Amino acid sequence: MALPIHASRLERIWHYTYLTICALIFLFLIAPILIIIPLSFNAEPYFTFTEKMLSFDPTGYSMRWYDTLLTLGMTNPEAPRNAAWWADAWANSTWIRAAKNSVIIGFFSTILATALGTLAALGLSRPEMPFRRTVMAVLISPMIVPIIITATGLFFFYSKTGLAGSYVGIIMAHATLGIPFVIITVTATLVGFDQSLNRAAANLGANPATSFFKITMPLILPGVVSGALFAFVTSFDEVVVVLFVAAHDQQTIPRQMWAGIREQISPAILAVATILVVVSIGLLTAVELLRRRSERMRGLSPG
Amino acid sequence: MADMTATSPGAAPQGLQTADGRPLKAALAASQARAKRRAFYLVAPLLAFVLLTFVLPIGQLLSRSVSDPRFIENVDRSSGEVTPIMVELRDWFKANPPGTEPDEAAYQALAQGLAQLAELRGQGDVGTRINYEAPGTRSLFTKTARRADDLEAPFKEAILDVDEDWADPVLWQAMRDASSRYTINFYLAALDMTRDVDGNIVNVPEDRQVYLLLFKRTAILSVLITVTTLVLGFPVAYLLATLPLRYSNLLMILVLLPFWTSLLVRTTSWMVLLQSQGVVNDLLVWAGIIGDDGRIQMIYNQMGTVIAMTHILLPFTVLPLYSVMRPIKPSYVRAARSLGATSWTAFRRVYLPQTVPGIGAGALLVFILAVGYYITPALVGGSSGQLISNLIAFHMQNSLNWSLAAALASLLLAGVLVLYWLYDRLVGIDNLKLG
Structure with a gap:
């Protein structure tokens, strides 16, 4: 990208203009995500920087919105903050309950999506798989079909089968939405997989299960884990299906946020958003590390 | 592969045989069929699961759209x-x-x-x-x-x-x-048509047409969003593709972090930024570009929808563009320059044509995702920035005309599936990459 010495004056001007444009686009991408972090520490119920915040006056900042996340829904939020208070928060706080639900649903749907998706990806990446393209298109379609259509279909289906308002129903729906991500990441990992390793294992007397767990699994594990992380994020961020098929008391974090944004948006939402941004930074780091590990491992294997 | 010679003219009258005396051709066919079955058995559980939790519900939606x-x-x-x-x-x-x-x-x-x-x-x-x-x-x-x-x-x-x-x-x-x-009346209604007293199909009076207008708006806004993401995504992808890997990997984080951040979080931050008492307006007032009474209404209208959705869908353009641009060798452009092309001509006639697959893949994907968007328009779109998905949700949750919602959803689904088929033909669904 460095500018050659022979570049004309016009080219120089354009080069720096171009870099500025790129910087602005990066700012457009990242600023909205970072801006909510300081705003969530606002002492006032406003969505913009107050005078005090701009002059870095400590009284302009507070943790009150994070505190609301704990106290909202508690039976006795005014009590002294001892073990009983924390037990009360753990049991009754609206946001903590939503978080628990989200984690439970996310965990099981991730397990389901990852197990089924990895198995299917193994089949799909075999050259002899019949109707490969069609099957792949069907399995990826939950990612492409608008979520409102999926949710509407599930609403009709679940109200007939009695799955509406049940955890099983939501977990199955979220697993379906996460499956495309697992398939895409695992098949991408399998593209670089050297099939002769499995043949060598079989040649040395390993049965298919042994060669899968000892040879294939360790090599594709980074892809499987990042697929699982994608599936978890999909479930953890999903609100439309939950709105359509969940019971009233089955609150999840996105559903609670949705309600909060639609009814009366308070900076408490920004506190949740900040926590979620921190979570996604963690997940992104994990996926990046996994990707590099996978590349390193594939770089070692011949072919 | 010696076993492929089974049909060659020099073979013995009864053909080559395996060690246990079966004809080699039959043995090969049987083993291939077995391999096919094995591959299919691996996929079968997931296929059954997706048929149950996805295809069947969509079937119910279709049947609901023609019956109440x-x-x-x-x-x-x-x-x-x-x-x-x-x-x-x-x-x-x-x-x-x-x-x-x-x-x-x-x-x-x-x-x-x-x-x-x-x-x-x-x-x-x-x-x-x-x-x-x-x-x-x-x-x-x-x-x-x-x-x-x-x-x-x-x-x-x-x-x-x-x-x-x-x-x-x-x-x-x-x-x-x-x-x-x-x-088929629900489909007629979804297309702003109705039956007159004799049962003939006629258009609804113009002042009561809603749905065609909304389909049209959805298409226009989606095209607008696709074009904006391309305009913003192309320079960024080019920069990432031409920088040395250790810098581009760092900058890539700025693209991937929004991709990993919750959709609701991103929508919320746009609400915070774009409100009339929000950060952007405050900045503009502070910079003296607008007066305090001239704050711009940037949210709860189409502008809000377009800005927020452009931001949310931008990574889907940058990633395919990047993966197409990365392998393009800089020597082509250099060759064009050394043959006397100006830098603009070299870019336009040598570089740009090589990026077309990436442009196509990114644009098609963004368009497909944009036409079905629900959450963002619902939160930042106000009444003028609503898309067809929002109307489906309205009929499902408020007016409770489920069959009409199903008919609208089926029409949207048909459009999306055509685009999806096109995407699969042009780009190939296996080339879809995530980060």
Whole structure:
């Protein structure tokens, strides 16, 4: 990208203009995500920087919105903050309950999506798989079909089968939405997989299960884990299906946020958003590390 | 591969054989079939699961879009028991062609039906069902069913005594339409069409057209968003593709972090930024570009939808563009320059054509995702920035006209599937990359 010495004056001007444009686009991408972090520490119920915040006056900042996340829904939020208070928060706080639900649903749907998706990806990446393209298109379609259509279909289906308002129903729906991500990441990992390793294992007397767990699994594990992380994020961020098929008391974090944004948006939402941004930074780091590990491992294997 | 010579002319009369005496050709076919079955067995559990939790529900949606049997059967809310209703009236419709003036027999059948409804407490459902086809008629059913016991022959007079609107031919046409189990009327409604009193398909008066307008708006806004993401995504992808890997990997984080951040979080931050008392307006006022009373309304309108969705979908353009641009060798452009092309010509005639696959893949993907967007327009779109998905949600949750919602959803689905097929043909679904 460095500018050659022979570049004309016009080219120089354009080069720096171009870099500025790129910087602005990066700012457009990242600023909205970072801006909510300081705003969530606002002492006032406003969505913009107050005078005090701009002059870095400590009284302009507070943790009150994070505190609301704990106290909202508690039976006795005014009590002294001892073990009983924390037990009360753990049991009754609206946001903590939503978080628990989200984690439970996310965990099981991730397990389901990852197990089924990895198995299917193994089949799909075999050259002899019949109707490969069609099957792949069907399995990826939950990612492409608008979520409102999926949710509407599930609403009709679940109200007939009695799955509406049940955890099983939501977990199955979220697993379906996460499956495309697992398939895409695992098949991408399998593209670089050297099939002769499995043949060598079989040649040395390993049965298919042994060669899968000892040879294939360790090599594709980074892809499987990042697929699982994608599936978890999909479930953890999903609100439309939950709105359509969940019971009233089955609150999840996105559903609670949705309600909060639609009814009366308070900076408490920004506190949740900040926590979620921190979570996604963690997940992104994990996926990046996994990707590099996978590349390193594939770089070692011949072919 | 020696075993491929089975059919070669030099083979023995009965062909080559395996060690256990089977013809080699058959053995190979059997082993290939086995390999095929094995591959399929690996996929089968997931395929079954997706058929159950995804394809079947979509099938239900399609069947719902052509059927709303609330005029034909009453479902008891507590026991779920199904009772056929309006039997006599439906028989009358079968016996008489469309456009027949309802006679005494028709009114008698109607009175019998209403009496049964009063017993089942089902007049509200029936009224709602007919109301979809002939707006403003729901109260007729509730009002008349309440007095169904007092109705006596001659029924025509008695019913018209309760309300003269019962003579309306539009209402009778609506009941006739609703008396068949399957109907395309919801699709007609979704396309701003209706049936006149003789059963002919006509356009809805222009001032009451809603859906075509919304389909059109969805398409226009999606194209706008696609173009904006391309305009913003191209320079960034180019920069990432031409920088050395250790810098581009760092900058890539700025693209991937929004991708990993919750959709609701990103939408919320745009609400915070774009509000009239929000950060962007404050900055503009502070910089003196606008006055304090001239704050720009950037949210709860189409502008809000376009800005927020561009931000949310931008990574979907950058990633495919990047993966196409990375392998392009800089020597091509250098060769063009050394042959006398200006840098603009070299870019336009040598570099740009090589990025077309990436542009196509990114644009198509963003467009597909944009037409079905729901959450962001619902939160930042106000009333002018709503897309077709929001209307589907409205009919599912507020107006409760589920069949119309299903018909709208089916039309949207058809459009998306065509685009998806196109994407698979042009780009290939296996080339979809995530980060």
